[in-house]
Amino acid sequence: MRHWTLSLLMMTVLLPAKAQEQPSFGEFFFDRALRIELFCTGDARNEEVTVGSLIEEPIWPGNPAVLLQPFERGHHKVSVYDSVTKRLIYAAGYDDMLGEYQTTAPAQNGIRRTFERAVRIPMPKRAAFVVLESRDRKNLLHTTAKFQIDPRDVGIIRESPDRGDRIMHPIANGDPHTHVDLVFLAEGYTAAEQAKFESDVNRFVGALFTVEPYASLKQRFNVSTIFRPSVEEGTDEPRQHVFRSTVLQSSFNAFGLDRYLLTEDGFALRRMAAEVPYDAIVVLVNSPRYGGGGIYNDYCITTADHRASLQVFAHEFGHAFAGLADEYYSSDVAYNEFYAPGVEPLEPNITALLDPPNVKWKDLLTPGIPVPTPYGRDLVDSLSARRWSVRDSLGALRRREKDGSGQGSRMRATETEWKREDERLRLQIDSVREAYHWSEPRVGAFEGAGYAARGLYRPMVYCLMISSPTNEFCLVCRRAIARAIDLYSVR
Numbered sequence: 001m002r003h004w005t006l007s008l009l010m011m012t013v014l015l016p017a018k019a020q021e022q023p024s025f026g027e028f029f030f031d032r033a034l035r036i037e038l039f040c041t042g043d044a045r046n047e048e049v050t051v052g053s054l055i056e057e058p059i060w061p062g063n064p065a066v067l068l069q070p071f072e073r074g075h076h077k078v079s080v081y082d083s084v085t086k087r088l089i090y091a092a093g094y095d096d097m098l099g100e101y102q103t104t105a106p107a108q109n110g111i112r113r114t115f116e117r118a119v120r121i122p123m124p125k126r127a128a129f130v131v132l133e134s135r136d137r138k139n140l141l142h143t144t145a146k147f148q149i150d151p152r153d154v155g156i157i158r159e160s161p162d163r164g165d166r167i168m169h170p171i172a173n174g175d176p177h178t179h180v181d182l183v184f185l186a187e188g189y190t191a192a193e194q195a196k197f198e199s200d201v202n203r204f205v206g207a208l209f210t211v212e213p214y215a216s217l218k219q220r221f222n223v224s225t226i227f228r229p230s231v232e233e234g235t236d237e238p239r240q241h242v243f244r245s246t247v248l249q250s251s252f253n254a255f256g257l258d259r260y261l262l263t264e265d266g267f268a269l270r271r272m273a274a275e276v277p278y279d280a281i282v283v284l285v286n287s288p289r290y291g292g293g294g295i296y297n298d299y300c301i302t303t304a305d306h307r308a309s310l311q312v313f314a315h316e317f318g319h320a321f322a323g324l325a326d327e328y329y330s331s332d333v334a335y336n337e338f339y340a341p342g343v344e345p346l347e348p349n350i351t352a353l354l355d356p357p358n359v360k361w362k363d364l365l366t367p368g369i370p371v372p373t374p375y376g377r378d379l380v381d382s383l384s385a386r387r388w389s390v391r392d393s394l395g396a397l398r399r400r401e402k403d404g405s406g407q408g409s410r411m412r413a414t415e416t417e418w419k420r421e422d423e424r425l426r427l428q429i430d431s432v433r434e435a436y437h438w439s440e441p442r443v444g445a446f447e448g449a450g451y452a453a454r455g456l457y458r459p460m461v462y463c464l465m466i467s468s469p470t471n472e473f474c475l476v477c478r479r480a481i482a483r484a485i486d487l488y489s490v491r
């Protein structure tokens, strides 16, 4: 009896694939995609995933030679096992909005919310098991859902993806299987603004391909645009009591953050994108406000008309496309210990430095650099804090001047003095930064990353994932982006 139970268990054990042992696409898959709609529900401690509709898409646009993602990325993972051989035939990481919600105060207080998230797999030729997993605070995977799919299932929606939208292909370098297919979706553009959308996209694409590694690898991309007019222009700004009727219902103030822009219509987003072959989605929002967002292996969203929009785009696309972490740290962010102390983050561009001699970008370190790397951070931070307090005082002074409660000439003298102090501090900060970076960009381990001023480290002083005066990614991020490009295209 005992033996029988054991052998039955053995039969249901799903076999992990050895590293780099990629299954044959033609043996296991049709050249089509299966989109699985998921409802992800939870609070900070619990989560539950239930399956909605299954939808067939006409093409699998990814690189058929890379079915098992060769690196771990994202807080969730989808794995597909062949029902006959039990072999792992597809695996990819992803993030969702629930994962972000789980780190916020309402979630900590036990308020459960549901988010829409669609994941895609290549369409299996025969019955297959789909396993969904989520990571805990220690990055260990736990199964959240497990179900069988059958490609012959009559319940799979197989209607044409065409929604009658206006589609263009501004960059067409070739076969979707061997190129990264980037699609821009118009959000908050009215019927009269299609030309503006097309020219905004050209501006964004032009900017992206001036940044490395995109610049050198431009030939490996296709770019499409999908235009569907919104009833009103712009996007929701709840804190300003502004609400606009737009195609994807995007909104600022996501998770209570001022500049965080997202859409909760995860299913509508994918329904629209599926009109063309796509690997990565960019939602371009017709708004001049500063802001954006990016969810790994889902979409990036950014406004079109702020003077920093092009930088925001490169940054958010870094999250969505390559699974890069934020390298910045600030008290302005409402996440509560986004990264658990003492746990090495999965993202390639930040580290908890638990083993300094073996920092994960060891091969890119500047020879002889100390790890962790001193860089005058404390000095810059204290100068910045002083500068902010001077600027606060200046602001208060100007308000008093405006409402006439201050005295004219003395006030102007004080204002001039503070302006001088502000400029003096700015120059001092620049000179410290210059001494440590601009003269000689170096790869080390610089403390301050992943929202934490202490305990997390980034590879270089400057990078588009923190801020970059020269609009560049650090060398570690560049490599991670190049590896993401390899997932969807062929060298």
Ligand SMILES: [Zn+2]
Pocket (backbone or CB within 6 Å): 327, 349, 459, 463, 464, 465, 473, 474, 475, 476, 477
């Ligand atoms: Zn970086």
